[in-house]
Amino acid sequence: MNLDSYLTDHKKKVDQALREYLPPEHTYPTIIFQAVRYSLFAGGKRIRPILCMAAAEALGGKADAVLPVACALEMIHTYSLIHDDLPALDNDDYRRGILTNHKIFGENIAILAGDALLTEAFALLSDPKHLTDTDPSIHLDIIHDISSAAGFFGMIGGQVMDVQSEGKEFDMSTLQYIHSRKTGAMIVTSIRSGALLAGGKPAEVDALTQYGTQIGLAFQIADDILNVEGEENRIGKRTGTDKNRGKATYPALVGVEDSRKKGRELMEDALAAIALLDEKGEPLRLIARHIVERDF
Amino acid sequence: MNLDSYLTDHKKKVDQALREYLPPEHTYPTIIFQAVRYSLFAGGKRIRPILCMAAAEALGGKADAVLPVACALEMIHTYSLIHDDLPALDNDDYRRGILTNHKIFGENIAILAGDALLTEAFALLSDPKHLTDTDPSIHLDIIHDISSAAGFFGMIGGQVMDVQSEGKEFDMSTLQYIHSRKTGAMIVTSIRSGALLAGGKPAEVDALTQYGTQIGLAFQIADDILNVEGEENRIGKRTGTDKNRGKATYPALVGVEDSRKKGRELMEDALAAIALLDEKGEPLRLIARHIVERDF
Numbered sequence: 001m002n003l004d005s006y007l008t009d010h011k012k013k014v015d016q017a018l019r020e021y022l023p024p025e026h027t028y029p030t031i032i033f034q035a036v037r038y039s040l041f042a043g044g045k046r047i048r049p050i051l052c053m054a055a056a057e058a059l060g061g062k063a064d065a066v067l068p069v070a071c072a073l074e075m076i077h078t079y080s081l082i083h084d085d086l087p088a089l090d091n092d093d094y095r096r097g098i099l100t101n102h103k104i105f106g107e108n109i110a111i112l113a114g115d116a117l118l119t120e121a122f123a124l125l126s127d128p129k130h131l132t133d134t135d136p137s138i139h140l141d142i143i144h145d146i147s148s149a150a151g152f153f154g155m156i157g158g159q160v161m162d163v164q165s166e167g168k169e170f171d172m173s174t175l176q177y178i179h180s181r182k183t184g185a186m187i188v189t190s191i192r193s194g195a196l197l198a199g200g201k202p203a204e205v206d207a208l209t210q211y212g213t214q215i216g217l218a219f220q221i222a223d224d225i226l227n228v229e230g231e232e233n234r235i236g237k238r239t240g241t242d243k244n245r246g247k248a249t250y251p252a253l254v255g256v257e258d259s260r261k262k263g264r265e266l267m268e269d270a271l272a273a274i275a276l277l278d279e280k281g282e283p284l285r286l287i288a289r290h291i292v293e294r295d296f
Numbered sequence: 297m298n299l300d301s302y303l304t305d306h307k308k309k310v311d312q313a314l315r316e317y318l319p320p321e322h323t324y325p326t327i328i329f330q331a332v333r334y335s336l337f338a339g340g341k342r343i344r345p346i347l348c349m350a351a352a353e354a355l356g357g358k359a360d361a362v363l364p365v366a367c368a369l370e371m372i373h374t375y376s377l378i379h380d381d382l383p384a385l386d387n388d389d390y391r392r393g394i395l396t397n398h399k400i401f402g403e404n405i406a407i408l409a410g411d412a413l414l415t416e417a418f419a420l421l422s423d424p425k426h427l428t429d430t431d432p433s434i435h436l437d438i439i440h441d442i443s444s445a446a447g448f449f450g451m452i453g454g455q456v457m458d459v460q461s462e463g464k465e466f467d468m469s470t471l472q473y474i475h476s477r478k479t480g481a482m483i484v485t486s487i488r489s490g491a492l493l494a495g496g497k498p499a500e501v502d503a504l505t506q507y508g509t510q511i512g513l514a515f516q517i518a519d520d521i522l523n524v525e526g527e528e529n530r531i532g533k534r535t536g537t538d539k540n541r542g543k544a545t546y547p548a549l550v551g552v553e554d555s556r557k558k559g560r561e562l563m564e565d566a567l568a569a570i571a572l573l574d575e576k577g578e579p580l581r582l583i584a585r586h587i588v589e590r591d592f
């Protein structure tokens with residue numbers, strides 16, 4: 001199979017579904033819908049929703065059946081980027097090659113747009129329109145898994161530590177705390193929620209959780225390496241910013257070469273974790289390689 | 297029955313449950329738990345959770361059985377206050393007589409504390425520990441009701457219009473849009489979620505929804521009147537701020553006397569809406585009067 005066409009096809013599904021689930025841009029009060037759509041359709045790679053769909057497909061489920069959950073994950077991811085870019089946090093002017101949300105709509109609307117995306121993700125996850133013929137308790141499990149991954153001991157906790165570590169000495173255990181929570185937790189729940197919705201057995205969900213944990217770390221290491229030596233016009237945002245801010249990153253701690261090596265090891269571990277999957281798991285295998293080898 | 301002791305007793309239940317549901321303050325990374333607890337235990341009146349419990353009790357349910365939902369509502373309310381007070385929004389230094397969250401913890405942590413409270417509210421609403429012996433689809437209905445009330449067409453929409461109306465001409469329809477969404481929607485869902493969890497029949501839930509709509513408006517009008525003529529040391533925040541900012545309020549549009557009259561009319565409508573309730577609905581009746589007559 002061809003990974004590029006798999007990614008293109010699944011990204012298209014996500015983009016179409018997001019457009020369908022969100023109120024039209026001219027809905028009153030228009031500015032909030034414009035602000036939300038601006039960041040949601042700013043050219044994201046849709047990695048989290050694609051992982052959710054790929055996990056469901058790996059266990060015999062259908063990509064289309066998990067689209068509401070996949071889109072909710074992307075909404076939560078986008079909210080986190082909008083808030084992360086705010087002047088009080090990372091103070092970034094560009095993201096994906098275009099101005100950040102608050103640079104266009106103002107800080108007040110950017111804060112509210114992030115709040116709205118987070119809130120509406122849960123409205124989507126509990127929307128009776130999308131809950132047909134699945135056991136409602138599985139949907140509750142998924143809501144709990146996703147909200148926990150986004151909360152105190154997941155993304156928010158990682159973000160807090162990231163803020164607090166800026167410009168300070170840090171060690172490998174702080175770094176792993178930040179990575180596993182700030183990026184890792186949402187990647188793991190993306191995969192778990194797809195697996196749960198596809199009716200995965202506990203052993204399958206565990207294997208996919210392992211896979212997700214490894215590629216989540218590999219993903220963040222790859223991001224950190226790109227911040228050191230990526231091409232700004234390929235990745236759409238400024239590079240070198242982590243170093244300038246004294247951010248806790250892998251390259252800062254062990255250097256670029258050892259970071260790359262660690263990324264490859266994590267990929268091997270991820271592949272080993274899903275050895276039990278048949279050929280339906282092939283997209284997950286290719287995605288693991290892609291995450292480590294990507295240059296944007 | 298005595299309303300004061302009812303409010304005191306139920307407020308205590310909420311405070312205790314919140315302390316139990318939240319991780320201890322010394323949990324790592326400590327600053328986020330300190331920030332969240334700072335605002336959550338800053339002396340809020342717990343109106344929304346009390347309404348949730350009172351609605352459940354009015355239909356024969358138990359207050360204790362709805363505590364997780366009641367606390368989630370208070371967490372969402374508190375997140376909205378933290379974000380609302382930020383410099384980019386209302387730029388308030390004081391709330392409930394003490395410094396606002398960002399004045400103590402910084403804007404970055406205040407943004408994340410709000411995000412965390414919103415996120416963890418949904419983790420609480422879907423926590424398997426609290427879902428015993430209730431139909432899981434009712435919990436999904438409640439999550440959908442609450443997230444919709446907090447989202448685009450609820451609290452966020454009202455907040456956006458509030459931001460946009462500052463210093464501009466406004467009419468009664470804009471004002472009612474703002475009021476019904478910014479404050480009203482969360483009050484209505486507080487009552488509806490209590491009613492749904494207590495197994496309310498559609499006619500009962502409808503009656504309570506009507507009641508909630510009326511008291512939600514009455515509550516906001518009372519708040520606006522207090523901003524004009526309340527005593528700062530009673531209500532714990534600066535007064536006169538709405539007028540200085542050119543905010544869309546009832547007193548600004550029709551004057552204090554007609555605002556007071558409107559509040560009383562809404563209270564009468566609220567009482568009429570729940571005429572079908574027996575004596576178990578008494579707390580709701582007393583709360584409706586209290587909302588219009590309160591001076592803090």
